[in-house]
Amino acid sequence: MLKNLTLICFLLLLNSFKNNNNISRYSDPKTDSSNVASIKITPPRPLIEKDIYGYYLNFDITIKNETKHVLELSSIEIAVMDPTGKLVQRKFMDHSKQSPDIDVLGNTVIKPGETISIFNPFHTFTPDVTVSSLKYGFFFNYADNQKQKDNNEHRLPMDYDLSAIKMIVPQVYIAKNDYRLPLKGKIIVWDGHDFYSDHRREGVDAAGTDAVSSKNSNRYAYDLMSIDASGSMYHGSPFKKENWYVFGKQVYVPSDGKVVEVQNNIPDNEFNGKIIQQPKLAPDADQKGMGNYVIIDHGNGEYSVMQHLEQGSISVRAGEIVKGGQQIGTVGFSGSAVYPRLHYTVINNPKQFAAEGIPSYFNDYKLYRGTVILPVKRSRIDSGDIVESDR
Numbered sequence: 001m002l003k004n005l006t007l008i009c010f011l012l013l014l015n016s017f018k019n020n021n022n023i024s025r026y027s028d029p030k031t032d033s034s035n036v037a038s039i040k041i042t043p044p045r046p047l048i049e050k051d052i053y054g055y056y057l058n059f060d061i062t063i064k065n066e067t068k069h070v071l072e073l074s075s076i077e078i079a080v081m082d083p084t085g086k087l088v089q090r091k092f093m094d095h096s097k098q099s100p101d102i103d104v105l106g107n108t109v110i111k112p113g114e115t116i117s118i119f120n121p122f123h124t125f126t127p128d129v130t131v132s133s134l135k136y137g138f139f140f141n142y143a144d145n146q147k148q149k150d151n152n153e154h155r156l157p158m159d160y161d162l163s164a165i166k167m168i169v170p171q172v173y174i175a176k177n178d179y180r181l182p183l184k185g186k187i188i189v190w191d192g193h194d195f196y197s198d199h200r201r202e203g204v205d206a207a208g209t210d211a212v213s214s215k216n217s218n219r220y221a222y223d224l225m226s227i228d229a230s231g232s233m234y235h236g237s238p239f240k241k242e243n244w245y246v247f248g249k250q251v252y253v254p255s256d257g258k259v260v261e262v263q264n265n266i267p268d269n270e271f272n273g274k275i276i277q278q279p280k281l282a283p284d285a286d287q288k289g290m291g292n293y294v295i296i297d298h299g300n301g302e303y304s305v306m307q308h309l310e311q312g313s314i315s316v317r318a319g320e321i322v323k324g325g326q327q328i329g330t331v332g333f334s335g336s337a338v339y340p341r342l343h344y345t346v347i348n349n350p351k352q353f354a355a356e357g358i359p360s361y362f363n364d365y366k367l368y369r370g371t372v373i374l375p376v377k378r379s380r381i382d383s384g385d386i387v388e389s390d391r
Contacts (some may be wrong), residue, residue: 291335
């Protein structure tokens with residue numbers, strides 16, 4: 001009898017520890033705890049870029065706090081699975097208090113009902129890693145008051161209060177059309193879609209509204225700039241548009257297709273000293289800041305967008321059939337550009353801001369690596385690459 005009573009007391013004590021919000025034990029959660037947090041991935045089926053150096057993932061993560069407590073995101077883990085479900089690789093980011101740790105994600109404290117946007121910290125994998133599915137674990141601590149916040153500073157990574165799991169099944173994207181660079185001469189990818197690029201991700205607005213529910217047509221975009229032999233993008237003062245080597249350069253059709261939309265009458269910006277002087281436009285003239293642009297349907301659900309072109313330079317019209325290598329206009333300084341450049345992206349819908357960006361791979365170009373010049377038959381380009389079309 002005494003033995004049984006002792007066992008019952010022990011079980012009750014153990015249960016009280018499990019239910020205590022301030023004491024938790026590490027476990028590997030198996031299911032998505034949607035009552036804790038809603039985890040949203042955009043796009044829902046992420047694409048994988050691939051080259052000889054590895055695999056590249058590009059997607060947004062939003063987290064909505066579904067509890068009545070303030071939550072602090074304490075760690076993120078990822079498990080990479082092969083097609084049989086076997087573990088290939090496991091990585092983590094937590095509060096190590098050594099730089100960099102989870103603080104590099106930005107705001108990790110989520111109020112009840114609030115949504116935050118974070119970037120995906122696990123974005124690149126070596127070519128020997130088979131990425132079939134990804135299991136993301138998000139681990140949270142309560143942060144309702146200062147005492148809990150202070151206590152969280154000293155907790156071990158395996159000591160957390162709540163967790164949520166998100167399974168992701170990405171797919172390698174194989175471009176359906178052949179593309180060539182839309183500029184001739186030596187150019188630099190000044191802003192591509194690498195981990196630090198402005199194009200890469202969308203956020204949430206100040207009110208916590210989920211802005212990532214809309215598409216990111218620039219997810220795989222490039223800002224292309226002409227350069228001289230030393231790698232400079234302009235000569236003299238940068239506050240004169242004509243001093244930029246790319247200004248006025250011919251833009252070429254990257255692949256055969258049909259023109260679906262053109263804008264050609266937006267005046268170019270000017271520099272007023274060191275201030276950009278934008279033209280006064282009708283409210284609906286250039287709402288998205290694209291300036292002058294051309295959108296081309298290449299078939300197979302792939303569309304090119306070339307924007308910030310020079311006013312009046314575009315020589316094609318909507319409905320026209322165009323061939324790869326055909327001249328279509330010149331680079332300008334129109335729209336939201338802060339300096340002359342060609343903004344180029346491939347999307348999956350003719351309406352850019354209803355579209356999702358998709359990867360593009362270019363044929364027959366040179367890749368400059370200092371004194372080494374590498375001929376490339378077909379591959380991706382990204383931020384910092386110096387390239388030149390072979391055509």
